[in-house]
Amino acid sequence: MSEHTSEHRQKSGFETRAIHAGYEPDPMTGAVIPPIYATSTYKQDGVGGMRGGYEYSRSANPTRTALEGNIAALEEGERGFAFASGLAAEHTLLNALCGPHDHVVVPDDAYGGTYRLFAKVESRWGLTHTAAPVSDVDAIRAAIEPGETKIVWMETPTNPLLNIGDIEAVAAVAHEAGALLVVDNTFASPYLQRPLTLGADVVVHSTTKYCGGHSDVVGGALVVRDLAVAERIAFHQNSIGAVAGPFDAWLTLRGLKTLGVRMDRHCDNAEKVVEFLSGHEAVEEVIYPGLESHPGHEVASRQMKRYGGIVSFRVKGGEARALEVCDRAEVFTLGESLGGVESLIEHPGRMTHASVAGTDLEVSPDLIRLSVGIETVDDLLADLDRALGS
Numbered sequence: 001m002s003e004h005t006s007e008h009r010q011k012s013g014f015e016t017r018a019i020h021a022g023y024e025p026d027p028m029t030g031a032v033i034p035p036i037y038a039t040s041t042y043k044q045d046g047v048g049g050m051r052g053g054y055e056y057s058r059s060a061n062p063t064r065t066a067l068e069g070n071i072a073a074l075e076e077g078e079r080g081f082a083f084a085s086g087l088a089a090e091h092t093l094l095n096a097l098c099g100p101h102d103h104v105v106v107p108d109d110a111y112g113g114t115y116r117l118f119a120k121v122e123s124r125w126g127l128t129h130t131a132a133p134v135s136d137v138d139a140i141r142a143a144i145e146p147g148e149t150k151i152v153w154m155e156t157p158t159n160p161l162l163n164i165g166d167i168e169a170v171a172a173v174a175h176e177a178g179a180l181l182v183v184d185n186t187f188a189s190p191y192l193q194r195p196l197t198l199g200a201d202v203v204v205h206s207t208t209k210y211c212g213g214h215s216d217v218v219g220g221a222l223v224v225r226d227l228a229v230a231e232r233i234a235f236h237q238n239s240i241g242a243v244a245g246p247f248d249a250w251l252t253l254r255g256l257k258t259l260g261v262r263m264d265r266h267c268d269n270a271e272k273v274v275e276f277l278s279g280h281e282a283v284e285e286v287i288y289p290g291l292e293s294h295p296g297h298e299v300a301s302r303q304m305k306r307y308g309g310i311v312s313f314r315v316k317g318g319e320a321r322a323l324e325v326c327d328r329a330e331v332f333t334l335g336e337s338l339g340g341v342e343s344l345i346e347h348p349g350r351m352t353h354a355s356v357a358g359t360d361l362e363v364s365p366d367l368i369r370l371s372v373g374i375e376t377v378d379d380l381l382a383d384l385d386r387a388l389g390s
């Protein structure tokens with residue numbers, strides 16, 4: 001990319017960056033879309049004479065490079081890194097930034113897989129953690145162990161209760177203690193929220209969700225703003241090797257190009273679903289950060305462009321009724337995961353959050369989580385109405 005083009009692109013709008021950042025049409029063929037470089041190795045022009053720095057595809061692959069440049073531009077970071085899954089990204093990050101006897105503060109309602117990584121994997125290597133509510137800055141400050149805490153980890157909004165953490169305030173608390181702030185931005189996506197511009201040091205993504213957006217690829221990403229942190233991650237990305245393959249990187253990059261339009265439709269549809277559920281007699285409570293009654297509404301309004309495509313709600317009649325609603329939905333497919341173009345419905349107590357039953361993280365048995373897709377909204381509302389038993 002010429003310097004002029006690169007500077008121009010950095011200053012351009014989100015959708016322009018989503019479509020163009022990270023890749024210039026191939027100089028030889030003019031290919032507008034990066035090819036899937038299905039190659040493990042690269043011919044050298046004499047020993048050490050690498051073309052563009054490519055030597056072996058664990059270290060770097062041009063399709064992955066395009067994705068990494070693109071997601072870095074979307075998050076307004078300095079460098080991006082693409083991994084085989086969100087958890088692979090998280091594991092690499094923890095290895096890069098922490099050692100034995102270090103300490104991490106984690107949200108008390110973190111994604112279960114993230115919590116399991118801390119509680120059952122990293123703990124075996126001496127990394128300790130304390131859980132604190134993401135919406136309570138004082139509790140996060142109190143959980144920090146001065147000198148030992150290397151990372152304050154947050155998700156906002158959280159899964160499935162959609163709690164909101166104040167990124168700017170938590171960044172100040174983390175930095176005061178000499179720790180880095182890591183924000184899992186999976187639920188919001190960079191279209192709705194850019195944590196690095198609010199003081200976070202590292203952004204984590206399960207690109208499996210909104211970034212990929214089509215439920216056809218599992219992937220993860222890290223984006224950083226500090227080049228010294230980037231160097232540590234780059235070293236560990238190559239040393240651990242849990243990288244995104246070229247086809248996965250290509251699918252994720254294709255998804256990112258339409259992130260803005262998809263997110264707007266996810267939000268439009270979610271708002272209509274929230275309005276519908278809020279007036280429904282079979283519904284006990286609707287949880288959505290866009291509602292003024294949501295305790296995180298004010299912070300979410302400050303740091304998010306809109307409120308996202310995930311809606312949680314509690315039904316009247318307890319668990320049996322919630323399970324029935326999940327079973328009766330048809331356009332909303334019963335399944336785990338989220339962030340794809342298709343609407344999904346799930347029962348967190350029995351599905352995504354079954355592993356935290358009996359702990360402080362246990363969710364209410366009458367809770368249902370929706371990942372509102374981009375189908376015709378009237379079909380979504382009719383489906384929910386039918387499922388709720390009208």
Ligand SMILES: Cc1ncc(COP(=O)(O)O)c(C=O)c1O
Pocket residue numbers: 085086087088111113114155159184186187205206207208218219220337
């Ligand atoms: C918020 C969040 N972070 C991280 C992950 C882990 O990502 P992956 O499933 O791509 O490993 C998930 C997966 O559901 C998630 O929801």
